[in-house]
Amino acid sequence: MNSSTQTLDTFNRLLQTAKTVSDLSSASAVLGWDQETYMPDGAAEERAEQLSTLQALIHQMMTSDEIGTLIDQLGSNGSEGELEEWQRATLREIIRNREQAVKLPEAFVREMSKVTSLAQQSWKRGRMAADFSIFRDDLARIIDIKRRHADYIGFAENPYDALIDLYEPGMTAAQLRPVFDRLKAGTVRLLDKINASPNPVSDDILFTQFGAEKQVAFAKDTIKQIGFNFTDGRVDLSAHPFCTSFGIRDVRLTTRVYEDDLRSCLFGLIHEAGHGMYEQGIDRQYTRTPLAEGTSMGIHESQSLFWENMIGRSPEFWRWAYPALQSTFPDRLSSISAEEFFRIVNVMKPSMIRVEADELTYNLHIILRFEIEDDLINGRLEVDHIPEVWNAKMEEYLGIVPANDAEGCLQDVHWSFGGQGYFPSYSLGKLYAAMFQRVMLKDIPDYYGQIERGEFGEILGWLRTHIHRWGKAKSPSELTMEICGEPLSESAFLEYIEGKIDRVYY
């Protein structure tokens, strides 16, 4: 066997293990999806055991000596160069995943799993009672665990970076802080502009009776037309909307529907379809490899938010889609024009709950969480002081103060499952999306015309070519630099959102 053949042989053996791990992850995702959509209540305990067994097997495989030896063989003799580009990217991801797995002692993984499992219960109780003290002790334990988590992973200067990196590889708090500061300042300025509008708008009309079945049918039809592929995916109902994938050709979306809020089902499903089209667009050559997923949560959110807000909340989109919506709900919408409807779904005003926030003020919710997490992980803020700091920042940034902890610092599930470091992804998604759209507008001169005619093929094709097909083969910063020629910045988003404010409010 010559060196090149041997390298390929070693790589293929490694790839085979990675595919087994991928299959187990997909199986785990199926069980998770079923749990949120169809699983009967009685099954909870057995399902937890099944999921825990699959996770344990994945961890065992990733930390096995066998994988370690194969990686060493490929790395030590410098034979990596004999591999094709996608093979090198695959190897890089396998190594990254193994390193993350190996760094965490099994006892720590078990401890983290147990503490977060219990914390999710106390968080639920706390939120129900609107009482932070019920969640306080568990949150303190989690903050302690996440600090140790960061220590195990390792970091250059800020332990919070190690946690952010889990969701946005390569991103740091130091990179985010100036961007977020400028974003915050820009947002505050724009809120003043909205307050000074001579032409205010109310969204009350959306909160009346819209039949659930019709809402779901309309939303499904909409995402089909923008390009979600129902041969390789489907839509079900769940309490909280999500997108999950069991492979490039099996992408599941969920939605929820409220009869007294037209927005939730429709914009929620367009959002999830944005995630789903990303997964469906990954190069099929990457099937069952670690490359077969979105490159980061921030880039993932850029896809969902692009479709939800930049397409789905544009005036051009509603010039095309509104007649169908109107004829679905003639009683409710016959007296409202497409232009009015566009304005209504773009109402921007400070509100308490992040997931219900508009496109503009949403980022303030994220920046608040980012700052609090950074301070908590670095020991500059004690858990006991979270409610008062939260409320003070709400007042400072949004001009409103939560009446209680349920609509304040207890509103999100993330901290209870140890998701510290995740929140920045949401705002990153908005910033990336605006940066991408700016380039797209140059590449597709008829961009708005196409949206207005309900033609989404070229836009989706652009996303496929530049983003989707690469999966995890390119990092978020590589993608951004290649597409936009500049690193992450808030300017495209502020420009975009000011344009919309001018359109809606002036």
Next chain:
Amino acid sequence: MNSSTQTLDTFNRLLQTAKTVSDLSSASAVLGWDQETYMPDGAAEERAEQLSTLQALIHQMMTSDEIGTLIDQLGSNGSEGELEEWQRATLREIIRNREQAVKLPEAFVREMSKVTSLAQQSWKRGRMAADFSIFRDDLARIIDIKRRHADYIGFAENPYDALIDLYEPGMTAAQLRPVFDRLKAGTVRLLDKINASPNPVSDDILFTQFGAEKQVAFAKDTIKQIGFNFTDGRVDLSAHPFCTSFGIRDVRLTTRVYEDDLRSCLFGLIHEAGHGMYEQGIDRQYTRTPLAEGTSMGIHESQSLFWENMIGRSPEFWRWAYPALQSTFPDRLSSISAEEFFRIVNVMKPSMIRVEADELTYNLHIILRFEIEDDLINGRLEVDHIPEVWNAKMEEYLGIVPANDAEGCLQDVHWSFGGQGYFPSYSLGKLYAAMFQRVMLKDIPDYYGQIERGEFGEILGWLRTHIHRWGKAKSPSELTMEICGEPLSESAFLEYIEGKIDRVYY
């Protein structure tokens, strides 16, 4: 550590592995269920890989040296006696599963998987074209493989026994043959009796338009009332009805619905609910162990057929259930009485297709397949002669001859997936069910009165106590002997079915 503690420690380590295997099997079942209910078409290839990975892991675990050593430690020093009864039963099943896994070389398992996978395609094509020659070569390969399969497993006198044993542990062709011969003779005699009836009945009324949603709602309501637990299970739609379980508290049923056949959805779902209540009734102590499933396919079918036919097709059941059905379909059923409806759903007459056959003639379809399989595996019949032998037996036993192979020897999927040895389970189910009912009638004096009042608690309770709770802890023959005090026999069934014929036709 004293000997007893050590034994328990060894057993618990073995049990832990068995639980991991159980979790993987459950995960595999979830993926299989999803494949038949919700999976989008595009996902087929990735799903096949995921399922194959799970199967391979299960096989690796079951054949591992680790399990072998633990079993040897428990067996060799005679320490089994220190275990509790359920622990000994668990150990017995682990040993049985391991032996079955170890006996088959991995190359053979792969060959069998590949040949049957291809054969299912050629069988579909052959059935579509009604041409046995398309399936012929693959079937010849499968018969060869199943003979080798039997050799690997081992058998005392008849290789077919090794295959039957996969579905009905302990059962042999020699035990079945005299029972089936008497069953055949009895059935032929009863068919003559039906033909001589002064009071014939037609089921044409069932083949008109019955709304699909109403059918499903009625069927779901019915199985809820007989005792299927929707907290620990649910119902979905699929092309072919089935029951699968991902644990004692997660039992999934499926049904299909034809607007031009009222029977399919209703009796199909009662049938599957019979399977499902068996799974739901297993002692929860057995969760995640090899005892947490039905003891054999024959006993499993006894439960489904008991509820479908003995309860669901009884005159008492329809005196209770008919008013609700009538008010669900007033247009169709207002002119038919409960008594007439009972007679209509019990029409017995020879027909070509096994799955559509009535309670009586169904067994002739099974006996025909049993005889052909026995001859094929023993080399007394060549694959080429299957169509002519099939048609000759159809004429001899049922008095009708298939017009082509699609409604003849190509009608069932079983041979194409290597399920030789499975068919007898269906008739065993009927015989067991009648034997159990005979005892139940003594134990529950008000049996028919309870059915007529829609009270199924005591009947289900009887099944739970005597059958369900034991799972695989008792073998089919143990169960039968303990409950009935006699081994398998056709007499209870013939007595039961003649009673029904007298009721329907005389």
